[in-house]
Amino acid sequence: MRRRAALAGLLLLTGCASGPSLETQGEVTEAPGDSKHLTIGSAGFTESDLLATMYGLLLNEAGYKTSMLTVANRELYEPALESGQIDVVAEYAATFADWLNAKTNGADAPAVGSPDLKATMTVLRKLATPRGLAVLDPGRAVDQNAFAVTGDYARQHDLKTLSDLGRSGLEVRLAAGDECVQRPYCQPGLRKTYGIDVTGVDPKGVGTTQAKRAVQNGQDQMVLTTTTDATLDEFGLVLLADDKHLQNADYIVPVVNRSRAGSKGVTGALDRLNDVLTTADLASMNQQVDSWRRLPEDVGRTYLEDKGLLK
Numbered sequence: 525m526r527r528r529a530a531l532a533g534l535l536l537l538t539g540c541a542s543g544p545s546l547e548t549q550g551e552v553t554e555a556p557g558d559s560k561h562l563t564i565g566s567a568g569f570t571e572s573d574l575l576a577t578m579y580g581l582l583l584n585e586a587g588y589k590t591s592m593l594t595v596a597n598r599e600l601y602e603p604a605l606e607s608g609q610i611d612v613v614a615e616y617a618a619t620f621a622d623w624l625n626a627k628t629n630g631a632d633a634p635a636v637g638s639p640d641l642k643a644t645m646t647v648l649r650k651l652a653t654p655r656g657l658a659v660l661d662p663g664r665a666v667d668q669n670a671f672a673v674t675g676d677y678a679r680q681h682d683l684k685t686l687s688d689l690g691r692s693g694l695e696v697r698l699a700a701g702d703e704c705v706q707r708p709y710c711q712p713g714l715r716k717t718y719g720i721d722v723t724g725v726d727p728k729g730v731g732t733t734q735a736k737r738a739v740q741n742g743q744d745q746m747v748l749t750t751t752t753d754a755t756l757d758e759f760g761l762v763l764l765a766d767d768k769h770l771q772n773a774d775y776i777v778p779v780v781n782r783s784r785a786g787s788k789g790v791t792g793a794l795d796r797l798n799d800v801l802t803t804a805d806l807a808s809m810n811q812q813v814d815s816w817r818r819l820p821e822d823v824g825r826t827y828l829e830d831k832g833l834l835k
Contacts, residue, residue, distance in 0.1 A: 608784050620779065668774040671714075731750055776798075
């Protein structure tokens with residue numbers, strides 16, 4: 525698979541066609557396409573690079589020629605997906621649903637992503653279809669907000685879930701982004717859903733080294749991170765299960781330009797990864813790239829070969 529980083533063409537997107545008219549909401553006007561030369565989009569961070577790499581390898585295996593285009597800004601790569609400059613991209617179901625909803629209905633539109641995967645997928649596909657996009661089935665892997673404590677703290681207080689922490693009555697200072705104070709899935713949600721006594725938010729960012737060290741040294745008791753965080757072990761941290769499903773259903777879903785890559789050939793190739801890839805697998809691959817300094821191409825290829833998906 526060739527990697528390319530040309531961005532100049534994306535600067536012309538404003539005047540490009542972008543799928544079916546939104547006046548024909550929900551209508552599909554073209555048959556699914558099956559272009560044999562496909563561009564895989566990456567958002568430029570480790571996990572996105574890994575997924576794009578594996579998508580490309582699987583499509584190569586299925587007889588397609590692919591190249592990779594890195595565009596870190598969703599405001600650019602989503603229109604490129606609509607226009608066919610990008611054919612395939614890995615997205616996150618709830619986050620992408622909310623993004624398309626804001627683009628369609630305005631920034632103040634109520635959020636449509638939710639912890640319910642089925643409901644989230646339904647509204648996501650409704651929003652994507654009139655834009656000429658097809659959202660394939662989600663896999664098993666999910667990258668959503670998660671909360672971690674030190675292993676010693678968890679053992680001392682017998683904590684495995686966020687419900688356990690709520691029942692413990694422990695006071696918790698949370699290392700997170702400053703927006704956590706207002707986000708319904710962060711401090712307010714922890715209190716409302718789990719009864720956790722969050723005494724304050726230490727604004728050190730989401731899953732940053734600084735935030736993890738604050739928990740490691742006891743300055744804070746819990747850190748906001750993600751389910752595919754690759755470095756928790758390095759700080760002696762463990763995730764507490766979101767057993768009441770506070771977080772949105774940010775399952776990984778392939779999104780394709782329907783007129784170029786909506787065929788059964790593309791769907792079948794990408795579904796092979798969905799069938800095996802787990803959240804733990806993705807976290808392990810992130811770690812190999814971020815901590816062990818392996819190349820995403822090497823990590824992705826090894827994983828697919830180990831799973832019997834590449835010859």
